[in-house]
Amino acid sequence: MNRSRRYSLYRRFLLEPIVLDRQWQEDSFYFHGQKNYLIQQLKSMFGWAGSKYREGILFFEPEMTADSELFPTLASISDLTMLVCGKIRHSLTNSELGIKAELDGSVRITKSEVERLLLKLKDDYGDFWINEYRKMKSSTPLADLVCEHLVEWGFGQWEDHVFFVLNAAGGRWKVQYGSVELDD
Structure with missing residues (x-):
């Protein structure tokens, strides 16, 4: 997968509270299918926890802070x-x-x-x-x-x-x- 598509994928998860599987374009869905890798990457880069659900992946701050409350x-x-x-x-x-x-x-x-x-x-x-x-x-x-x-x-x-x-x-x-x- 090329770097620009990967950056686009990360950017959407970082800036949008919800990104559903059905919202992905065909060309980036292949990489999105590697959900465990994506969850691990955002955890190591930003400390965010990710959970897989039937509709997609949701990321959140694991420790309660004023912003996450x-x-x-x-x-x-x-x-x-x-x-x-x-x-x-x-x-x-x-x-x-x-x-x-x-x-x-x-x-x-x-x-x-x-x-x-x-x-x-x-x-x-x-x-x-x-x-x-x-x-x-x-x-x-x-x-x-x-x-x-x-x-x-x-x-x-x-x-x-x-x-x-x-x-x-x-x-x-x-x-x-x-x-x-x-x-x-």
């Missing part, structure tokens, strides 16, 4: 987005919303289902949200922000104007609010 960004919309992903994951295991995973692990949901999730989350965790989100009269603009953030970070995409498809990787994180003790 707030993923994918430090913005509050990231916290809320990951909370929505966690709620969807919880709903899959408890069948409370009737949401089911596809064979590839992805989840098809409507924007109105995202809005309903946000209303429930607001009731449960609204005290932890920033004032702007807490005071929104409707869940529609907040659902738009959440879906936009999911698309921006590769967690999902719009299938059409009705269905949003959350990638299986979006359900890999468990997110919850609560008190955390910080070291001085």
Whole structure:
């Protein structure tokens, strides 16, 4: 494999939180198939741990730091987005919303289902949200922000104007609010 294709592969894993197997072009997929080698290389170069999943490889910082506790960004919309992903994951295991995973692990949901999730989350965790989100009269603009953030970070995409498809990787994180003790 030539050096430029290998650099392109590494660059994507370093800069994008999620790179699914199906997103690779045919010419670089051959090298991507060597997942154990790639995991070992990024561990030795950057100290990152990698895990193989059916949808691809996910890399993460093995030691909790301030940056890794707030993923994918430090913005509050990231916290809320990951909370929505966690709620969807919880709903899959408890069948409370009737949401089911596809064979590839992805989840098809409507924007109105995202809005309903946000209303429930607001009731449960609204005290932890920033004032702007807490005071929104409707869940529609907040659902738009959440879906936009999911698309921006590769967690999902719009299938059409009705269905949003959350990638299986979006359900890999468990997110919850609560008190955390910080070291001085």
